[in-house]
Amino acid sequence: MILIIGVDRNFSIGVDGDMLFHLKKDLKRFKEITSGHIMVMGRKTLESLPGSKPLPNRTHVVITRDGNYVNHDAIVVTDVSKLDDKLKEINVDNKKVFLIGGGNLVDQLIDKCEYAYITLVDKAYERFDTAIPNLEKLENWELIEQSDLQTEIQGDDVFEYTYNVYKNKNFSSPNFSQAGPQTFPQKRS
Ligand SMILES: NC(=O)c1ccc[n+]([C@@H]2O[C@H](COP(=O)([O-])OP(=O)(O)OC[C@H]3O[C@@H](n4cnc5c(N)ncnc54)[C@H](OP(=O)(O)O)[C@@H]3O)[C@@H](O)[C@H]2O)c1
Numbered sequence: 031m032i033l034i035i036g037v038d039r040n041f042s043i044g045v046d047g048d049m050l051f052h053l054k055k056d057l058k059r060f061k062e063i064t065s066g067h068i069m070v071m072g073r074k075t076l077e078s079l080p081g082s083k084p085l086p087n088r089t090h091v092v093i094t095r096d097g098n099y100v101n102h103d104a105i106v107v108t109d110v111s112k113l114d115d116k117l118k119e120i121n122v123d124n125k126k127v128f129l130i131g132g133g134n135l136v137d138q139l140i141d142k143c144e145y146a147y148i149t150l151v152d153k154a155y156e157r158f159d160t161a162i163p164n165l166e167k168l169e170n171w172e173l174i175e176q177s178d179l180q181t182e183i184q185g186d187d188v189f190e191y192t193y194n195v196y197k198n199k200n201f202s203s204p205n206f207s208q209a210g211p212q213t214f215p216q217k218r219s
Pocket residue numbers: 034035036037042043044045046047048049050071072073074075076078093094095096107108109110130131132133134135136138160
């Protein structure tokens with residue numbers, strides 16, 4: 031599983047049910063990377079998507095304790111310990127599986143992620159209520175790829191950010207190609 035998520039410098043990700051920032055290029059890249067694949071998410075994250083419903087061209091697996099939960103064609107899993115079995119059942123054509131949030135699900139599933147695609151915005155938001163573990167500070171995660179600095183201007187607000195790829199050292203994959211499209215040419219020295 032690959033975590034894909036946007037964070038600020040402190041790895042905060044959300045406030046009041048929404049993301050901290052919406053970057054045009056990042057959202058486009060998210061669509062390109064995840065289209066055709068499987069996305070796993072908490073119920074609150076699914077409901078934070080536009081129209082509170084699944085995005086096109088992707089299989090959505092939503093985790094909720096509500097056994098009666100229905101949201102369009104999202105596949106519902108009510109016990110996170112049954113996620114692996116469900117993924118084996120539905121992923122017959124070996125699609126990539128992305129964990130897209132939110133904080134609650136990342137806390138529970140981070141150790142099952144082999145890679146993390148992190149859009150890291152160079153800001154420290156004071157108002158946030160959701161965060162994920164800071165991969166820069168966890169011993170078993172290492173930064174293996176970093177893009178050039180990206181910039182987006184929204185009114186008076188300037189966003190500077192990079193696309194980072196972190197690897198979970200507890201997995202021993204022979205190469206990075208398994209993680210997805212290789213779009214991060216800059217290596218950290
Ligand atoms: N920056 C980003 O890229 C990004 C990405 C995604 C999300 N976000 C933000 O993150 C926030 C949402 O995150 P969150 O942590 O509050 O919620 P979440 O992880 O999206 O969803 C939490 C819900 O998942 C279900 N759940 C969690 N653990 C479970 C378990 N073990 N078994 C069964 N169901 C379980 C429960 O649903 P029920 O209550 O239905 O039982 C729980 O309320 C929003 O602000 C969102 O915008 C940001």
